[in-house]
Amino acid sequence: MRSRNGRSSFRRDPRKSRTIKKRILICVEGENTEQEYFDRLKQEISSENTSVDFVVDKPSGTDPMSILKGCLNNTNEYSERFCVIDVDQHQNLEKALIRATQKGVSIVVTNIKFEVWLLWHIDDFPNSYMSSSDINKRVKDICKNFPFMKGRNNKGLHKDFPIGNYHEASIRAKRKDPNMAFNQIGPNPSSAMPLLIDKIING
Numbered sequence: 001m002r003s004r005n006g007r008s009s010f011r012r013d014p015r016k017s018r019t020i021k022k023r024i025l026i027c028v029e030g031e032n033t034e035q036e037y038f039d040r041l042k043q044e045i046s047s048e049n050t051s052v053d054f055v056v057d058k059p060s061g062t063d064p065m066s067i068l069k070g071c072l073n074n075t076n077e078y079s080e081r082f083c084v085i086d087v088d089q090h091q092n093l094e095k096a097l098i099r100a101t102q103k104g105v106s107i108v109v110t111n112i113k114f115e116v117w118l119l120w121h122i123d124d125f126p127n128s129y130m131s132s133s134d135i136n137k138r139v140k141d142i143c144k145n146f147p148f149m150k151g152r153n154n155k156g157l158h159k160d161f162p163i164g165n166y167h168e169a170s171i172r173a174k175r176k177d178p179n180m181a182f183n184q185i186g187p188n189p190s191s192a193m194p195l196l197i198d199k200i201i202n203g
Contacts, residue, residue, distance in 0.1 A: 021053045022079035022203055026196070027071040028058055029085050032155045034114055040163040041200075051203035052079075064096035064107070071105055080106065082196055087111040087185060088132060097183045106182035110191040115139055115149075117191040120169035121162050122148065126189045127176070170194035 028034035038056045055078070059070020067083050074081075083100065085107055087093060093109075100107045110117050115135050119125060125138065142148045147160035157163075170193070174180065177190035186192065 021051055023077070024052055024054045024080045024082065024199065025071065025074055025076070025078040026054050026056045027067050027074075027081070027083045028056060029062060029064075029067050029083075030114060030155075031058065032151075033118070033149075033157065034084055036157045037114075037118070037163070040157060040161065041166065041197075044163045044166075045201060048201065050201050052200050054200055064090050064093045065099070068096045068100055068103075068105060068107070072103055080199070082182075082199075083107045084114070084193075084196070085109055086113040087188070088113055093185065097185070101183045106196075108182065108192045108196045109185050110193065111186050111188045114191075116189045117169060117173065117193045118149075118157075118161075120172040120191070121165040122146070124172055129188045166193075166197055170197060 026038060028038070035056055035058060038054070042054070055076075057070070057074060059067050059073075061067060061070070064083070064085050067085060071081050071083050081104075083105060085093065085096070087109060097107055097109075112130065112132050113135055116126060119135070119138065119142075122142065126135065130138075136154075139149055139154050143150070143154055147158040149161075150156045150158045173191045173194050177186040177192075180186055180190065180192045180195060182192060182195060184192070
């Protein structure tokens with residue numbers, strides 16, 4: 001989000017030293033999409049005075065408990081740990097949310113899938129309940145006329161994906177779920193990604 005003078009509302013507090021950075025771990029569910037997104041995001045905000053360095057990892061498995069287990073088993077030292085997970089059709093998501101809260105890990109939930117967050121980089125759609133297949137169709141339709149996703153089943157980010165629109169995407173996400181929180185399933189559609197981006201930029 002940008003203020004009247006055109007500056008990002010995510011900008012870091014200038015009183016904090018640039019040289020002191022926290023290191024956080026972000027474990028993702030997807031093989032390609034989420035990892036590419038965070039790689040692009042790191043490039044996008046590299047010139048900003050951020051207080052956090054983040055490492056992205058893809059643990060073994062695709063269900064929430066496997067991702068959480070991989071996050072907890074990572075032996076490197078981090079200030080905070082996050083898991084980025086879809087609602088999709090996972091049967092053990094609720095269990096993972098409870099376990100994460102107990103272990104001090106923050107799960108970033110997108111309902112129903114990560115593509116919802118990506119779509120909000122373009123416009124207000126989706127703005128009401130949608131199934132996973134509905135989202136897939138929307139992505140496919142957009143890719144016909146817009147540099148959005150690429151590759152098999154549209155699982156890769158186009159080189160011109162508007163990563164800088166995370167400000168606008170955050171506004172849309174907060175509008176859909178004003179009570180968003182970590183370790184919580186929001187309504188369909190929703191995403192707690194704005195909370196993670198704020199952590200990355202402001203610590």
